[in-house]
Amino acid sequence: MKRGKSLTFKQTLFAWSAVIPCFIVICIFVLSPIIQTFYGSFFNWNALTGKMTFNGFDNYSNAFKDPLLGKTLLNTFYLTFFAVLIKTILAFFVAMAVSSVKKVQGLYRSIFFLPTICTMIATAYVFRFLLQPEAGTINGYLAALGISGPGWLLDPNWAMPTVILFTIWKDFGYVFLIFLAGVQGISKDVVEAAMIDGATGFKKVRYVILPLLRPITVYNVVTQVIGLLQIFISIVGLTGDSSNASTGGPMYSTTTTGLYIYQQAFISYKLGYASAIAVILFVIIMVFTLLQIKFGDRKGDF
Amino acid sequence: MKKLLAPLLACVLLIGTFAACSNNPSESSSGSGSGTSSGGGTSEEPKGEIIGENVQFDTGKEMEGELNVWFYEDGKRFIQPLFDDYQKYRPNVKLNVTYVAWGDYWTKIPVEVSGGNGPDVFYFHNSYQNLMVDSGLMKPYSDELVEALRKDYKGVDSYAALDGNIYYIATGGGxxxxxxxxxxxxxxxxxxxxxxxxxxxxxxxxxxxxxxxxxxxxxxxxxxxxxxxxxxxxxxxxxxxxxxxxxxxxxxxxxxxxxxxxxxxxxxxxxxxxxxxxxxxxxxxxxxxxxxxxxxxxxxxxxxxxxxxxxxxxxxxxxxxxxxxxxxxxNPDVSMGINAQCDEKQTELAEDLLTLFFASDKYMLDWCKEQCLAPTKISLEDNEELASDPVIKVLMEDYxxxxxxxxxxxxxxxxxxxxxxxxxxxxxxxxxxxxxxxxxxxxxxxxxxxxxxxxxxxxxxxxxx
Structure with a gap:
């Protein structure tokens, strides 16, 4: 491997002077809280008084015995799996379709991206009213068509699928735009060469476009998984009430691990326990991310 | 290196998000204050008019200093007269009143008080006793004030904390x-x-x-x-x-x-x-x-x-x-709390403000009327104005x-x-x-x-x- 020309002292000094301020900011606002979270997970931690009593692995053993934490993890995986799967497939095909449109492509991009730039909590509240089973607009329209609408967010069986639908609607635009950029970045020469070799229709997509989009697909999946495994703001907006009694309900069917961490930390004020769950979730995300990269990067082109 | 990038990103996003939530929020809204008078204790020679029966506020007492108070925003309509009058009775006390939106109040108050930036006196609700009192964020009322409160209010000792001290009392039941x-x-x-x-x-x-x-x-x-x-x-x-x-x-x-x-x-x-x-x-x-x-x-x-x-x-x-x-x-409404970090002088000022609040029927009447509460102040038990409110009447009859x-x-x-x-x-x-x-x-x-x-x-x- 050819080594680059070494930097002069002046250049090195300039480089460090550019990096150090950012490094300090990252240390204070990113690394320090991370380290404190990990450290705090071994303590019974009262954030208000600052009193920390060492309790070893008690928070972790309590977490593994907590049936509600298990439920929240299952909810989180369920939501993440279906939301990522549906969003990715849908965004890919819509991107393919839009890329083939010559006119008003900008309009499509704007329309699909619009929900992404709307405030999460505000859209969640609006959806909650639209989806109210007995007074909501959606079931009103369904009733006009002779269809009895489901209980949406108030039905334990429908609540999480409804959250998944909302998540897809809300974040679809971002995934779509990344795919669209990827599709448009594929060299026409490659596609035409493949078509001359007889790859048309499905074969063109399967053997030419999809492999070329693998890095983008992996990026899309990894960033979505990381985001969805931490989801909680939209759940609060969709299910919360003035007393917070229904938040994450009904029957904890929409309580995700991110929401559970928030509730333990800022409603029950068990910061040590919340830190332990955050560390557990971090490890899970780390493992999932590594697996996704390993299996999505077989040709080393990520 | 590239393979390390995504896990690192995951780490930053996950714990960064969690940590961001735990940062102490800085002060948001601030409001105005006013009000005054003089006076206050229960045992000194009065220098002005005395308000109250057992809890007594001396309108002529000379006090000076600065007092910071927090109250929730919607409560301004019935609590502001207290602050206005206090400022009138105590012209040498600078009263800074901050009104905070209800939605933010219970997130901010514990964090601000524990962080040393909290007000001297603040609106409180007993459902936060475990959080605020047991964490040592509040100061108990003085024995002198509690003794007087026992004579003017019902059920004072029901609100004693585990340490036996009184940090607040019920001002009205509901x-x-x-x-x-x-x-x-x-x-x-x-x-x-x-x-x-x-x-x-x-x-x-x-x-x-x-x-x-x-x-x-x-x-x-x-x-x-x-x-x-x-x-x-x-x-x-x-x-x-x-x-x-x-x-x-x-x-x-x-x-x-x-x-x-x-x-x-x-x-x-x-x-x-x-x-x-x-x-x-x-x-x-x-x-x-x-x-x-x-x-x-x-x-x-x-x-x-x-x-x-x-x-x-x-x-x-x-x-x-x-x-x-x-x-x-x-589900009672309770009196304001005092910041545990108040020094002797601030505590004296804080209790002076609370003394006016407890001593006069005027503020307690508004407090109960506006929040639809059955009064715990004995002198208001037969108050006709409260009894004429259809909601409070039902509460009082069934109390x-x-x-x-x-x-x-x-x-x-x-x-x-x-x-x-x-x-x-x-x-x-x-x-x-x-x-x-x-x-x-x-x-x-x-x-x-x-x-x-x-x-x-x-x-x-x-x-x-």
Whole structure:
């Protein structure tokens, strides 16, 4: 491997002077809280008084015995799996379709991206009213068509699928735009060469476009998984009430691990326990991310 | 290197998000203050006019310094006169009053007080006792003030913390009442003569008020969901305590509670007077799609503020036919707290402001009137102005049936709704099946909760099992 020309002292000094301020900011606002979270997970931690009593692995053993934490993890995986799967497939095909449109492509991009730039909590509240089973607009329209609408967010069986639908609607635009950029970045020469070799229709997509989009697909999946495994703001907006009694309900069917961490930390004020769950979730995300990269990067082109 | 990038990103996003939530929020809104007078203690030679009977405020007392006060924004309409008068009586005290939106108040106040930036005096609610008092963020009232308060107010010692000190007292009591829409009530041919005394009569009236189109409910006869607070009353209505004496066990798993709960569940699932998926009680009552709801008295203040033309009535919770009386869960409003970090001088100023608040009937009258509370101040017990308010009148007439349970954990409401009521109403789980899980969940919360229930201190405690 050819080594680059070494930097002069002046250049090195300039480089460090550019990096150090950012490094300090990252240390204070990113690394320090991370380290404190990990450290705090071994303590019974009262954030208000600052009193920390060492309790070893008690928070972790309590977490593994907590049936509600298990439920929240299952909810989180369920939501993440279906939301990522549906969003990715849908965004890919819509991107393919839009890329083939010559006119008003900008309009499509704007329309699909619009929900992404709307405030999460505000859209969640609006959806909650639209989806109210007995007074909501959606079931009103369904009733006009002779269809009895489901209980949406108030039905334990429908609540999480409804959250998944909302998540897809809300974040679809971002995934779509990344795919669209990827599709448009594929060299026409490659596609035409493949078509001359007889790859048309499905074969063109399967053997030419999809492999070329693998890095983008992996990026899309990894960033979505990381985001969805931490989801909680939209759940609060969709299910919360003035007393917070229904938040994450009904029957904890929409309580995700991110929401559970928030509730333990800022409603029950068990910061040590919340830190332990955050560390557990971090490890899970780390493992999932590594697996996704390993299996999505077989040709080393990520 | 590239492979390390994504896990690192995951790490940063996950714990960064969590950590961001824990950052102390800096001060947001600030308001104005005013008010004054002079005076204050209870034992010195008075220098001005004396306000109050046992808690006494000397309007001529000379005080100086600066006092920071926080109150929630909606309370400005009834608390500002106190600050205005205080400023008038104490011209050498600079009073800085900050009004904070209710939604932010309970997030900010603990963080600001613990961070050393909190106000000297602040609005408080007893449901935050575990968080604020037991964490050492509040200073107890002085013995002198407490002694005087005992003579002017009812039930002062019921609010003692585990260390025996008094950090706040109840300024007014408020238990759940039944709200009814007068127009819908009249449409159903009902008059005030029909106000029910028993839940069994109530059930008939609720059915009468229910309006349906096919299977769809257009007007719910009685809507109590989400019932996070009402569930507590189901135990008291059945003549049962809520908690074991040490506060570590929820005592719902008994036949009396099950019978009581089954009654209310049947109103939804058998009688069809409402549906578990109907819009929540408060909103649907405002919309005119619920004829009757259960709620605390504060809701009357909300209705009067938001819908001044809306005609509603209030009556006491009925009793069950087989009970001689009803018992209610008292959800009191309490007095302001003092920051534990106040030094001697600041504490003296803080108590001086509180002394004016406690001593004068004027502020307590507004406090109770605006929040629809039954006064705990003895001098206001027979106050005609309060008794003429239809909501407060109902509370005052029924106040002897009200039991203060203590500062129950905030988490309990969610535990009960999601592990008890939701499974029964939404998933068809039987009460027998759901109850042990719910009790176990609440007991898990109570295990780490440091408190002592006050149910047994009630004057009517011996009537409960």
């Amino acid at each position: 238990h759940g009442v039944i709200y009814y829409n007068k127009a819908l009530w009249a449409d159903a041919g009902l008059t005030e003569e029909d106000i029910p005394e028993t839940w069994e009569e109530f059930r008939e009236i609720a059915m009468q008020l229910t309006q349906k189109e096919g299977d769809s409910i257009k007007v719910a006869g009685f809507n109590y969901t989400p019932a996070s607070a009402f569930i507590n009353d189901w135990s008291l209505l059945s003549g049962r305590f809520l908690f074991s004496e040490d506060g570590k066990q929820l005592l719902f798993d008994n036949d009396d509670f099950k019978k009581s709960m089954q009654f209310f569940v049947d109103m939804y699932l058998v009688d069809g007077i409402c549906s578990p998926t109907f819009p929540d009680a408060e909103q649907s009552f405002k919309d005119g799609t619920s004829a009757m709801i259960w709620n605390h008295p504060y809701f009357a203040g909300i209705l009067r503020g938001e819908l001044p033309d809306f005609e509603f009535g209030v009556f006491p919770q009925p009793r069950f036919e087989d009970k001689e009386r009803n018992w209610h869960y008292n 002897d049936n009200s039991i203060y349970v203590g500062p129950t954990p905030n988490q309990m409401g969610q535990d009960l709704v999601q592990t008890l009521l939701d499974p029964v109403l939404l998933s068809g789980v039987s009460i027998d099946e759901a109850l042990p899980n719910a009790v176990a969940k609440v007991n898990q919360t109570l295990a780490d909760y440091n408190w002592k229930p006050a149910e047994c201190d009630s004057a009517i405690a011996d009537e409960l099992k």
